[in-house]
Each structure stands twice: as structure tokens, then as C-alpha cells.
Amino acid sequence: MNRIEVLAPEGVPEVRPGADLVDLVLPLVELVDGDVLVVTSKVVSKAEGRVVGGTRDEALPGETVRVVARRGGTTIVRNRLGLTMAAAGIDNSNVPAGSVALLPLDPDASARGIRAGVRARTGRNVAVVVTDTAGRAWREGQTDIAIGAAGLVVAQEYAGRTDAHGNELAVTLPAVADEIAGAADLAQGKLAGRPFAVVRGRADLVLPPGQDGPGAAALVRSEGGDLFGYGxxxxxxxxxxxxxxxxxxxxxxxxxxxxxxxxxxxxxxxxxxxxxxxxxxxxxxxxxxxxxxxxxxxxxxxxxxxxxxxxxxxxxxxxx
Incomplete structure (x- = not known):
């Protein structure tokens, strides 16, 4: 029987610029080898000083590579990380009035830093995923996705394998980093003040110490590779x-x-x-x-x- 656990600890204080996220999470949960530590991009942005004054509309040009589509007051853009998101992922929730949170400058690097910090202070080999909320083409609602990752197999390649009936799989590529992000969000909640989660039970996806892997950037299609480059x-x-x-x-x-x-x-x-x-x-x-x-x-x-x-x-x- 396969079993996956998701733990989202309480008691995280308000994150300030310069905060050490490893110091914040370690007293709240005991990590073991093979865990995946999931961290919301919001607290990473706060710790890295990415909360700025102004509105989303004012911040949007600086985070935008190109506009993909506009519908009413919603602007979908390809942002500087290559992600296609509403308002470039700029968020004005859970931040002081009159300010907005920009996404981390390099979420993969942020994940690598947290992974290294956990290893240095506990000796544990864990993977780290930095998440953000995004909409999906063809589907209502939003779900969390991985925008940063370290020490994790972010996608499992099934192409070339055969199923139980002998059929060869052609393009099956589960984005397991995104699946982990979505699972973590179920435990974290949006308004509960639980920005950390631990996903336990998929140690097979965690890379050995010293191997950070390609990061979540590997899940971003190159410009021109998306079938829906414009609305x-x-x-x-x-x-x-x-x-x-x-x-x-x-x-x-x-x-x-x-x-x-x-x-x-x-x-x-x-x-x-x-x-x-x-x-x-x-x-x-x-x-x-x-x-x-x-x-x-x-x-x-x-x-x-x-x-x-x-x-x-x-x-x-x-x-x-």
C-alpha cells in the first residue's frame, strides 16, 4: 500500500525581510530524509524583500515580458520567469495595505538555498518546492504549482514504457512537482497562516545530497513551444x-x-x-x-x- 502524508505546521510568525526561513520551519516540524519541504512563494518573497509599495497595475510592466491576453480587468502575461500567469503572479493578499508581493527573483535558487540550509543544520536530505497559485487553460479555478524546486525529480518520464496491456506510452510526463504543490496546498489553506508543508512518502523523487536537479524552470515551455502563445x-x-x-x-x-x-x-x-x-x-x-x-x-x-x-x-x- 502506498501512503502519502502532508503536514502543515501552525505557529509561523509574520515573515519580515531578511528572515531565515529554515530557522522558522525547523522548530515546527521534524524533517526526515526523503521529505519534500513545500514553501509558498509569498513567504519567500517577504523574506527576500520582494514586497513593494504600489498597486498590481503599477508593478505589472516591470514583471512582464509580453502580454498574452486581456479579458476585462484581467491581464494574462508571460512574466520574466517564463510563467504565464494573471498579473505576472503579483499578489496583494496577506501583505500590508498599499503594497504588493512580487514573485522571487529566482525561485529555483531560493529552493536550493533552503535545501542547503536544512542539510547544514539537520543533516537531513530533503527536497524543496516553492509554490504559487495559478489558473489553468480549459479549467475553472486555480491550483498551486511549483515555481521553484531543488533536489527533486520535477517530472517523471514515462515515454517508451509499456502499460499492463503492452501498450507503449508516448507522451506521458507527470509534472510531479506541481502535483506535490497542489497536495501541499490542501493542508496549508489560503488564509490559515501555514506557509510551510511537508509531503512525506515520495522519497523516490528526492535526489541525493549535492544534486539539486534542473529545478522548476524545467517545467516552463520555451517561447514558441506553447500551443497557446496568445489568447x-x-x-x-x-x-x-x-x-x-x-x-x-x-x-x-x-x-x-x-x-x-x-x-x-x-x-x-x-x-x-x-x-x-x-x-x-x-x-x-x-x-x-x-x-x-x-x-x-x-x-x-x-x-x-x-x-x-x-x-x-x-x-x-x-x-x-
Whole structure:
């Protein structure tokens, strides 16, 4: 029988800038080898002096790499950590009025520091996860995720293994660091003042002393690797605008057949292989459809290049 325990100790005082989080947690819970110590990003931010005066709107530009989507008063952005979150993860709860908490500058480094501190003071080999709350595409509500980790296998690779029926698994990759974060939040609660939790029973995921692993940054998709780099409305606007700086979130260039099908389905036009350049497509376009064709090409990672005929548009994949 497999058993997992989650412990969330009471009695944590208000965390001030410069606080030693290891000193705060050790008197509250006895850690053992193989434990996963879970720490909310809020207390990490407080200890690291990341609580600043002002509002979320005022702090948002400095934490934003690019805007993904806006809906009413909600702005979803890709933040400087590569995370896609509402308001870049800036939070105004559980902080003094008139101030906000920014996410830690480097949550993986914060996790490594806590892990090393526990090891130095107790001799115990524990993993550390730093968590924050995030929404999910396709789902209502929020759950906690790992934004920092040290000493932990953050994702288990099942691709290539076979199940009990002999079926080979292709893309199964449980994000166990996120699962641990969600489990810890069940015990911590949002308003109970329990920023630490210990998840016990998955020592198999804890790395040996001296091995911190890739951290939670390994769970962040690279720019252009996400199928939803922009919101639905924003993707249309960006494609029509056609600014080369907006290309990356659309991902790698689509296959020739995919673009040709889109041209046919949306515009009713035929894209044929160029006789001059086998790596490009040529479309004979009525004057009023040139701009929509360019937008379609942009969204698929292609661009138009000069042709000898004013009625033809030649398209080719964008080169790195």
C-alpha cells in the first residue's frame, strides 16, 4: 500500500525581510530524509524583500515580458520567469495595505538555498518546492504549482514504457512537482497562516545530497513551444498586424501542407509549389485578399517574398 502524508505546521510568525526561513520551519516540524519541504512563494518573497509599495497595475510592466491576453480587468502575461500567469503572479493578499508581493527573483535558487540550509543544520536530505497559485487553460479555478524546486525529480518520464496491456506510452510526463504543490496546498489553506508543508512518502523523487536537479524552470515551455502563445483574440490581432517581433509565440513554421490547407479553407485560393524555389508556395491572389493571406502566412510562421508577377504572392518559411 502506498501512503502519502502532508503536514502543515501552525505557529509561523509574520515573515519580515531578511528572515531565515529554515530557522522558522525547523522548530515546527521534524524533517526526515526523503521529505519534500513545500514553501509558498509569498513567504519567500517577504523574506527576500520582494514586497513593494504600489498597486498590481503599477508593478505589472516591470514583471512582464509580453502580454498574452486581456479579458476585462484581467491581464494574462508571460512574466520574466517564463510563467504565464494573471498579473505576472503579483499578489496583494496577506501583505500590508498599499503594497504588493512580487514573485522571487529566482525561485529555483531560493529552493536550493533552503535545501542547503536544512542539510547544514539537520543533516537531513530533503527536497524543496516553492509554490504559487495559478489558473489553468480549459479549467475553472486555480491550483498551486511549483515555481521553484531543488533536489527533486520535477517530472517523471514515462515515454517508451509499456502499460499492463503492452501498450507503449508516448507522451506521458507527470509534472510531479506541481502535483506535490497542489497536495501541499490542501493542508496549508489560503488564509490559515501555514506557509510551510511537508509531503512525506515520495522519497523516490528526492535526489541525493549535492544534486539539486534542473529545478522548476524545467517545467516552463520555451517561447514558441506553447500551443497557446496568445489568447484567441490577441492571436488574430497579432497576425493581422504582422510585426516580426510577435512571431516567436506562434511557434516553428508549419508544414507546407498545413498552410496550403488554411489558404484553401479560409480564402478559397490554391497554394502551389514554386517552380523557382521548391521550398516556397505561390498563390495567385485578388488584390483585396493580399492582406488576409499575409496574416495567414504570419500565423503559420511563413512570410511573403518578392515575385515577378504583381498578382502572385510567394510564401516561404521564416528562417531563424
Amino acid at each position: 484567441a483574440r490577441e492571436a488574430v490581432v497579432r497576425a493581422l498586424r504582422g510585426d516580426p517581433a510577435d512571431r516567436a509565440p506562434f511557434g516553428a513554421p508549419a508544414e507546407e501542407a498545413e498552410l496550403a490547407a488554411a489558404v484553401r479553407d479560409v480564402l478559397g485560393l490554391v497554394a502551389s509549389r514554386s517552380a523557382r524555389d521548391g521550398g516556397s508556395l505561390v498563390v495567385t491572389v485578388p488584390r483585396g485578399l493580399v492582406r488576409p493571406l499575409q496574416a495567414l502566412a504570419f500565423a503559420h510562421g511563413w512570410e511573403d517574398v518578392a515575385t515577378d508577377s504583381p498578382s502572385d504572392v510567394r510564401l516561404r518559411p521564416v528562417r531563424p
